[in-house]
Amino acid sequence: MARPAQRLAANAPGPFYVDASCIDCGTCWQFDPQHFAPHGEASHVVRQPEGDGELRQALLALQACPVAAIGTTPALRARTPADGFPALITRHPAGDVYYCGWASRRSFGASSWLIVRPGGNVLVDVPRWSAPLARRISALGGLHTLVLTHRDDVADHDRWARAFGCGRWIHAADADAAPGAEHLLEGRDPLVLDADLQLIPTPGHTAGSLVVLLGQCHAVLFSGDHLWWNPAQQVVVASERYCWWNWAEQLRSVERLLDLDVGWLLPGHGHSHAFAPGAWRGALEQTLAWARR
Template sequence: MGAVPGPFSVNDRCIDCGTCWQFDPLHFAPTGSSSQVIRQPEGEAETRQALLALQACPVAAIGTTPELRRLTPSDGFPALVTRHAAGDVYYCGWASRRSFGASSWLVVRPEGNVLIDSPRWSAPLARRIAAFGRLQALVLTHRDDVADHQRWAKALGCSRWIHQADADAAPDAEHQVQGSAVVALDGALQLIPCPGHTAGSMAVLLGERRSVLFSGDHLWWRPEQAVLVASERYCWWDFQEQLRSVERLKELDVAWLLPGHGHAHAFAPGEWRAALEQTLAFN
């Protein structure tokens, strides 16, 4: 399918990060090396979604008319993904080129809100996040997705967590996770070391039953084949260690997988373990 001409288009600045077609698959799709508009938005709701994809793009590769651009919502991000008993989860948009367009997530909960990986710095987004209440922590899942962490921490007064093995990417982070032991930020949020993609990769688990797992670049969902992907191609450290880290996640009861790159996915009861076993068997 070729690009559909009209007011929205993708130019050659595209870095093929996937942000637009993961957020708005109705209007954007990958070409294999870039992204293209596969349907021009019709009506208010579709136009809003395409404008938010434009706002989320880390390199301003999506263009539209000045008239439409003026309609870009100021309240689009954070965008609600799911409500969990342990906290409401939002996608932050505003992807950063410095983390190759990785997704970042906000958990809103009574114990203090937590940002998972760093969005591109944006004063409007910072005001929106602050309006949700006190930001307790910024958890950096691994060295690739730290983006503008210093600016976020300073502006919102939160402490940062990173694994010691990736800590040179954020040497002034207030907390370092050591070794392979799970760290409970508090009762409802755990940091799980998952070495492999990088030496200091971590996943973040929200809730104990029907949990939300923020996987960084450790695991993501590929909808075309309906499989969980642990990628050897995009493994920067030790793929066998990454598979051992995948194995350790089998006992979890995951309802939502929210990765840094690749698609998010909701799992029915029992599907998580079966999907992980399929991934391990394939590798």
């Protein structure tokens, strides 16, 4: 629980604040950039919410924080929506996509995504265990499959898999991070789970990194920590600084995604982005040119 005595000086005056326990995971400002922003090695409240809609966003950011570093008054906290997460991001012909919130410290606040689809719902990476979230997911049809994009973002995977009896996929090269996983992806060839769902190995950030592709036209790409969006520079980022395994391999993995038709990029860390039709390839070429400059 955030403590007023540890409120960071950078916070805007008012009831919401970030305290000194912030781990700078980015969850709050990725979800609610109107009110939260990075500041040095922590986040802070840049503007206090005004009106019911903004209050809802700030309260959900508070709920999503993996270390309870965001505080507010008990009266405002009591107004936290019970149905906030999963939060709808986009409706694609291949499935509805939701952000799960409830980030886990064990995956450094990584985003997890729910795909609600006729062929069975899919959870991409894992939130911290939350009974209210599990009830909401049950109401949306439960979970058929859980995909772990890489070793860092496995969080409470065993708890979620047990609760829903769903099979877990992870690449064999990262399988030691999820020893109970039922399905291992081997090698570098994409695996078509069904017509609208593919797992594509993208080694680099870790040896077993993979991305998930939903749909074929204007598809949704769940990129783990392979790629994310930088809104200030309007670029897709592949980061050498945060590459834990092999940077040259990571760039080759970026190249293998050039021919996709991506409409949404939904990463584990960093910002999401919706691309105009046809914009994906140019954005990725820019990423590769910058990385090899």
